Amino acid sequence: MVQLVEQGYCVVPDALAAETIKALDADLAHNFADTPFCQGGFYGERTKRFGRLLARSPHAAELVMHPEILGIAEQVLGPWCDCIQLNLTQAIALHPQALPQLPHRDQDMWRGPTGTIEYLVNVMWPFTPYREMNGTTLIWPRSHGAKALDPDPDTAPIAVDLDPGDALIFLGSTLHGAGGNRSFTVRRGAIVSYCLGWLKPYENQWLAYPPETAKHFAPELAALIGYRQHRPNLGNYEGQCPSLLLGDSPPHPLGAIDALRPDQQALMEAHVAGQRDQG
Incomplete structure (x- = not known):
């Protein structure tokens, strides 16, 4: 929690058993196969994305309702809402030759005041190893909170290494983006995010x-x-x-x-x- 507040992100190693992640990945295998590539530069034309994970696999609930992570989300967002809500569950497959994503802050989907309020907490759950070569998530440390008002970050991005079972937590005000996939393998995972309970969520729940x-x-x-x-x-x-x-x-x-x-x-x-x- 201290690193999340100070750096805008943190990694929880072994947050879930790798077997749970493997079972979820297996449940979603046909969805990954059947889903077409995205259209548009932001989503990524060599990337596949789909939501509704709670309806696709019973294992998705273990990600969404993870006690420690849910507690962190409630602690971060609690000052600005009566209760939090699920913003989205989205599976992501980054295929070879996928370009680096535009660096962005997810809080910018809402046009509210920035610099003090936190609107969102993101959690990246890898299904396969995430490495710099296959396009792991890039995070700009200390780019969150009041720093989100600066035109340019004063830190360089870091490529966060993750393994199945790990969880990368980062704030909605933290600058981030997927890296480019320069490997020959598909990088798969899921993003779960929580937002203030009075906002319109990204996914129509x-x-x-x-x-x-x-x-x-x-x-x-x-x-x-x-x-x-x-x-x-x-x-x-x-x-x-x-x-x-x-x-x-x-x-x-x-x-x-x-x-x-x-x-x-x-x-x-x-x-x-x-x-x-x-x-």
Whole structure:
């Protein structure tokens, strides 16, 4: 955690058993084979990407719900939200001759203030060894936070060596990008990211995991992908928590129920009390 805050990234070695990663890679093998190459310079025309990993393999939940990493994400993002949410799960295959990716900060997908707020925590999970030759993730240390306001980084990028089971965590304000694949092998892995609960996530989680899918998830996982409200009443269904869609058919029509922050609740109670006194 200290390195993540100071450097903008850190590596958690052996975060999961290599056998778990191997099983996930095997589950996704046909998706890697069937998915066409991306279009556009940012995604990479020698790169394959696909999401919805929680619906494609039961092993994906072990990445998303990793206790230590989830705790780090909540600690980093907690000052700016009521609860965090899953931003995406995306498998990535970087094929030989893939060009280096444009260096970027993932927080820039949202046009909010930068330099103080952290919007996102990324976790790169390698399925194959990640090395400089096959295009491992490049990280610009200390390019995060207030440094994101500088036009140019004052540090050189480092190519982070990773093995299956390791996890590379980096902030949404950290400058990074995939390296070019100058090897003869495919570099495979997955990115899992978490963002502030009141943001529009990169991946539309309710389409990726509709109620008939999400009802089979653990309650904590269903909540993380969006089947809970973020106060005040954000992401509601008919004025109530969308988790009610994961049980028996809810009664209709539904009545809206307040879900307010403590400061809003106090303000509202004072207002109601004042109105009653006048009445």
